[in-house]
Amino acid sequence: MSLLKKKLRESFKKFPIKLYDSNNNEVYYEDRYGFWIRLEYDSNNNKIYYENSDGDWSKKEYDSNNNQIYYENSKGFWIKREYDSNNNEIYYENSKGDWYRNEYDNNNVIYFENSDGKIIDNRPKKEFTIKEIEEKLGIKNIKIIKE
Secondary structure, three states: HHHHHHHHHHHOOOOOOOOOOOOOOOEEEEOOOOOOEEEEEEOOOEEEEEEOOOOOOEEEEOOOOOOOOEEEEEOOEEEEEEOOOOOOOOEEOOOOOOOOEEEOOOEEEEEEEOOOOOOEOOOOOHHHHHHHHHHHOOOOOOOOOOO
16 A cells, blocks of 8 residues: 555545645545545646546646647547637547537638538638739739630
8 A cells, every 4th residue: 555545544534535736626536445536737727637546547738728739548549629819629630530620700610621521611702803813823814714
C-alpha cells in the first residue's frame, strides 16, 4: 500500500474520502472498497487529467479561451478541435477517422463539410463583371459565348 493511501486511511475513518485543491476542485476520491480517482486541473480550473484505480485515464488540453482542443484516453481514442477568434468550432477530427469543418458568418454556420461527404454551402455567392474577371485572372478581352 502506498504511503499516501496509508496516511489517508489513518487520517480518515469515513468513506468516501474526498480531497480538494485551493480552488475547491476535487483532486482525489476514494471509496470504502479501495476504488480511487485522481484529478488534475489547469490554472483556469479546466479538468486536464483523470485516472482511476482500474487503470483508466484521460487527458485534455485547452486553448487560451478555455476551448477544449485535445482529448485522449487510455483506450487510444483521441479528439482534436480548432476554433476561430469568436470561439466557434471550425474543425473536429477523431481517431476513428471522423472529421468535419465549419465556416461562420456572424456566428452562424455558413459552410459545413464532413468525412461522410456531406456538404452544406450557404456562403454568399459572388457576382463579377467581365472586367473584374479579367482583372482577377490577369486576362484581357474575355468574351462570353452561349453554348
